[in-house]
Amino acid sequence: MSYQGGQAPGNGWAGHGPPNPYQHGRPQISPNGAPPQYQPPLNGNAQYWTQNGPAQATYGMTPRYTNNHPNNGYQQTPPSQVQQPQYISPAQLQQQAPARPQQYQRPSQTFNPQSTLNSPSLYSAMLPMPKDSSSDTAKLLISLAEEYFDAAHDLAPAAALAMTTANVETYQKLIATGLGCLDTALKRVRLAPRLEANIRLRFAAVLLEETDNSMEGETALSKGITLCERNHYHDLKYAMQFLLAQFMVKKNPKASVKALDGYISDAEAYQHFSWVYAFRFLRATQSLASGNLTDNHAAVYHLRAIAATADQQGDKAICVTASLMEALAYLKTPGPDAVEQVQHQIAAARAHQVDDSCRILQFEGLAHILDVASSIRQGNSANMMQKLKIMQEMMDDSLKDHAWSTSSDIISVPIKRTSKSSSIISQDTRMILGIGNDGGDNLMMTFLNKKDAYSISLLLCGMVLLHRNSGDQKGFRYLSAGLEYMEDGKMPVKTSAGLLPDLAARRRWRGLIQCYFHVYIAFCSAGLADWAKVKDCMDKIRMTAGTFEITLKGPLECLTLYLTGAYHQGIGDFDTALQIFGNQRFHLPSTKSTFTSFDEQVERDIALLAALNTLWILQEKPRQDPNYNAVLMERLRPLCEHHPNKDIETAFYLIAATINTTPPTELFRIKGYLRSALGGAQTTGNTQFLCITLNVMCSRFFSGVVGDQAEKSAKAASVQAQKSGNVLWMSVADGMLSQCYDVQGKKVEAQMALEQARISAEKALPDS
Structure with a gap:
């Protein structure tokens, strides 16, 4: 969820202009999230929550609209040089069908509106204007501008799917022509003050949305x-x-911060609380977008200030919004106390949601998503499954509720109207603060539409079930279903007009989420030792990244690189695996350091896993180096012991119990490591770790031992391997069970177990 304001002001300039017959604005929405009657969002750079921390989509590839002419970019054309034109409707410029995909880039040269202003369709704007015709001329130019903007926005959905040069240039030309109309009205026509202010607001909004x-x-x-x-x-x-x-945050974030602090102070002095909310939410959103831990703390400060003001004014819906955004901020914060703070803010939001006026369906969905995400980070298996079930029920019910749109990403948050509202909120501010059907004030915000939010919930379901047990394939089924929703659009969405940068950014964000679906499907397949499927997923990640022009960087790059190493390790290509795990991206610090962002912590955790994989590969006899093992273990110990992620700590204890070091690890320490690993696996409910731990215990303490205890241990390891569904560990467990039967003289049972081990081994490594 982000706050970039709502939609840009469209037509209906406070009674100063005629209604626009070409308007394609969104229908009005009520506080419960029904579709709004507003134009597209004010800022096309909408940001979304993801698994990559908060999910964010940014768009920076927009055309430029500048002044290059010495006379402010508009050369006056003598009337004698103007030819009588034949008017061409902007809709006729859309006739070329979308072709091959192409990245939406800035034009190689600065786009100059001079040529569009001299086009025949604007001939009347260039002629000398009689003084008494100023009002009509202003109305004409405004109507023309909105017609061109609407024509461009109608073209945008098709252009976003096929970013051909022709489509992008046509879109840019329409936008530039509309801007030229507004600029001409400002520079060539005598305007009433209110109308001039409205035109300047609209002109700047389009520049912000569409240009650099x-x-x-x-x-x-x-x-x-x-x-x-x-x-x-x-x-x-x-x-x-x-x-x-x-505008300021694009080139100088510090200047934007200083300006917003001044605006907030002024609005508070005049008790214009609606604008205090708007400015503080924008300030918090900009801080969260930076990803810096210091800025994250600043965002929390402003969100708490919003909640305090809203509580005094009785704006409970604003309290809910601030609490959920604060929970999102803490979810992006590394540290042991972050999960507790997330739960505290979710509880605060739900305390207000008992009031019907605060029950906004999108916020209920966000609360459940944050709740499940925090439980995954906490690693409590029972908690995860309980919260996952509640989230599933809520999201399934939301599919039948039309209050949450499948296409619109605009929601309105109700604010109590005061005696001062009439002077600070009007139809001209509806892109930020609007007036609802009930006459109340609304704060306009952006959030995921229902389809995208449902896909995120399926991704979380797949992650939880994968963590619990990849063998039952439930997680795989949820991930596959979510991927189909993202790729094939099983939940139909009506394509509506919009901003090309905004639509392209949303499309790119969906491509990024598809990459994460492929990543976790690959992990599911790796848990089953299905290496052919892992390879297929890795190929699809790269193909999807290419299709959507996504740069593999940050946590996604680390995950993809780690998966590549795990794949080569799984098929027995240890040299390539060691080379990948030794990549600079997996560099470990010499000491335990603090993190400046949550992304850094995620990347560091993946680097720890790469080092643990390296240690296990080096236990192959030709590669064994006990001295190096001891040195690397001492580097990993302070980073892995007492790690917030219990699974990483469990993996470390398993490695510590199995590798050869100089001097050798004492037996009592090995028992302690395995006891800790078993406890960690049981705490998180990780079936894979339980399987590995029991097999290691059986191999370490009962190999070649005759007796009931040895047989029970071997059987338990075999049963747990079957539950995990990993054919490699099934082969190992059945092999040890066969040896156990053999030393006890149970030849028939030993032969049966050995045959089963061979079958599993052939499945795990078919070419060996």
Whole structure:
């Protein structure tokens, strides 16, 4: 969930212009999340929660709209040079069908609107204007601008699927022409102050959404803010300040922070609490987007300030929003206390949601998603399964509830209307603060649509069930179902008009989530020693990344690289596996260090797993080096012992109990390691670790031993291996059971167990 404001102001300039017959705005939504009657979101760079921490989608490949001409980019054309044109509808520019996919890039040269302003369709704007025609001319230019914007937004869904040069250029030309109309109205027409302020707001909003031209946008807003202050247009002034902070954060985040702190202070002094909420949410969102731990603390500070103000004003829905965003902030924070803080904020949000006015379906879904995610991080198996079941029931019920749209990502959060609301909130600020059907104020925010949120819930289900037991294939089925929702669109979504940068960013985000589905399906297959499926998933990850122009970096890169090493280890190509696990991406620090972001902690954890895999590979006799084993174990000990992730600690104890070191590990220490590994596996309910631990115990203490205890141990290891579904460990366990039967003189049982071990071995390594 992020706060970038809602949708941009479209038509209906506060009574100053005629209604636009080409409007394709979204229908109005009520506080419970029904589809809104607003234009597309103000900032196309919507951010989403993911497994990669919070899931974020950013879009920076937008056309530029700048002034290159010495006369502010618009050369006056003498009337004698204007030819009488034949008007061409913008819709006719959309006739070319989408072709092959292509990355949406900035034009190689700065896009100059000079040519579009001299186009025949705008001939009337370039002629000398009589003074008494200013009002009609302004209305005409506004209507023309909105027509071109609507035509571009109608083209955007098709262009986002096939980013051909022709489609992108057509879209850019339509947007630039619309901007030219607004700019001409500002520079060539005498406007009423309110109308001029509205045009400046719309002009800057489109520049923010569609271009990288921060300078022109900031100039327009600075002039607009001065105009609003002179005429006491408080609503428009706040909206312009909101946009100005978004412009500033692109090139100078510190300047944006300073500006927002000033806006917040002013709004609090005048007790304009609705705008205090808006500015603080924007401030918190910008801090969370940086990924820096210090900025994360700043986000928490502002979210708590929002909750305190909302509690005093009785805005319970705002309290819910702030609590859930704070839970999201803590979920991205490394440290042992983070999970406890997440649970505290979820409880605070649910305490307010008992009130019907605060029951926003999207927030209920987010609370369940955060609850399951925090339980995965905590590693409590029983907790995970209980919360997973509740989340599944809620998300299944939401499929039948139309209050949560499958296409719109806009939700409105109700705010109590005060006596001051009429001067600070209007239809002209509806992209940030709007007025609902009930006459109340609404804070506009962006969140996942129902289809995307449901896919995330399926990803979490697959992760939990994979962690619990990959052998029963339940996790695999959930992951496959979620991948089908993302790829094939089994839940139909009506494609609606929108911003091309926004639609392209959402498409790229969905591609990123598909990559994570493939990653966890690969882990499911690795747990079953199905290495052909692992290889197929790795190929699909790279293919999906190429299709959606996704750069494999950060945690996704580490996971993909680790999977590649695990694949080569699984098929017996140890040299390649060691080379991959020795990659610079898996470099370990010399001492235990603090993390500046949650992504760093995830990457460090994957590096620890790579080092543990390396140690086990080095136990092959030709590669054994007891001295090196001892040195590497001492490096890993402070990083793995008492690790927040119980599974990493369990893996370390298993390695410590099995490797050869100089001097040899004492027997009592080995028993202690195995006891700790068994306790960790039981705590997290990890079937794979239980299987490995029991097999190691059987091999270490009962190999060649005659007696009931040895037979019970071998049988328990075999049964647990069957539960895990891993054919490699099934082969190992049945082989040890066969030896146990053999030393006790049970030749028939020994032969049966040996045959079963051979069958499993052939499945695990068919080419060996």
